[in-house]
Amino acid sequence: MKLNDSQIEDLYAFTRKHYVEYYDLQTELVDHLANAIEDQWELKPHLFFEDALQIEFKKFGVFGFTEVVEQRQKAMARKYSKLIWKHLKEYFKLPKILLLMSLTVILYVFISYQIIGTLLLTILITALVIGIGVDGFRKRRARYKLKKKERRNGCLKK
Amino acid sequence: MYIYIRILGMSTSQLYRGSLTTIILKLVEENGEMYGYEITQRVKELTQGDLEIKEGALYPSLHKMEAAGHLTVTAKKVDNRIRKYYDITPAGKEETVNRLAELDEFLANMQRIINPKLSFE
Numbered sequence: 001m002k003l004n005d006s007q008i009e010d011l012y013a014f015t016r017k018h019y020v021e022y023y024d025l026q027t028e029l030v031d032h033l034a035n036a037i038e039d040q041w042e043l044k045p046h047l048f049f050e051d052a053l054q055i056e057f058k059k060f061g062v063f064g065f066t067e068v069v070e071q072r073q074k075a076m077a078r079k080y081s082k083l084i085w086k087h088l089k090e091y092f093k094l095p096k097i098l099l100l101m102s103l104t105v106i107l108y109v110f111i112s113y114q115i116i117g118t119l120l121l122t123i124l125i126t127a128l129v130i131g132i133g134v135d136g137f138r139k140r141r142a143r144y145k146l147k148k149k150e151r152r153n154g155c156l157k158k
Numbered sequence: 159m160y161i162y163i164r165i166l167g168m169s170t171s172q173l174y175r176g177s178l179t180t181i182i183l184k185l186v187e188e189n190g191e192m193y194g195y196e197i198t199q200r201v202k203e204l205t206q207g208d209l210e211i212k213e214g215a216l217y218p219s220l221h222k223m224e225a226a227g228h229l230t231v232t233a234k235k236v237d238n239r240i241r242k243y244y245d246i247t248p249a250g251k252e253e254t255v256n257r258l259a260e261l262d263e264f265l266a267n268m269q270r271i272i273n274p275k276l277s278f279e
Binding site: 003004005008024027028029030031032034035036039059060061063068071072074075076078079082 | 193194195196199212213214217218221222224225226233236237238239240241242
């Protein structure tokens with residue numbers, strides 16, 4: 001017996017309820033649970049969907065999906081920092097190193113003139129501070145929205 | 159914690175802990191594209207149920223290998239759901255060879271310690 005579409009949807013909701021926010025991870029876990037439930041039905045065709053799901057979920061251990069989510073985050077962070085590092089390294093190789101060097105020289109020349117230099121540095125530092133502030137604000141807002149959404153979903157479930 | 163095995167009611171998980179990556183790499187290399195659940199079932203089948211990979215350890219391990227560039231992922235629609243298949247990369251093949259060589263060496267050394275051949279040479 002195969003799982004129907006609404007049961008697949010239930011599995012997605014189940015992973016969300018257990019704090020799996022990422023769609024790719026939800027998809028992977030849904031497929032895993034679905035396969036496992038279908039295998040259980042081969043042996044016990046009369047088993048309820050919910051009961052089969054609970055049996056499978058227990059196999060993930062006391063912490064449920066948390067370990068899987070945490071490790072996934074770590075793996076992705078590693079992958080992304082590798083990518084960033086790769087791009088950064090390009091600036092120290094030909095041809096991009098020429099760009100870096102010429103920009104450094106131009107900046108140095110500008111800063112050497114006191115008036116323009118002070119002005120330029122003030123602009124740069126202000127832009128940097130504003131940039132960091134906006135970025136932090138955006139991140140906080142995104143996190144707040146997500147939490148609100150989760151809370152609402154949680155209420156609906158109950 | 160990672161893989162557990164029970165022989166004569168005694169858990170010998172510690173012995174297998176370090177080998178999960180090697181097991182997965184070897185299986186995917188031999189079988190080509192595989193998905194998570196298939197790997198757990200294949201291991202169970204090959205060891206006649208003695209060795210059971212825990213779900214909570216399998217996926218972290220797969221994701222780690224993906225991030226390291228040893229495995230690639232493709233998603234395909236199967237029945238009414240999406241399935242993620244893992245396949246080995248050239249770097250993964252190299253890693254498999256290294257890990258298997260290391261395992262062989264480990265086994266040979268253990269053999270020498272546990273079962274020393276006495277001779278008068």
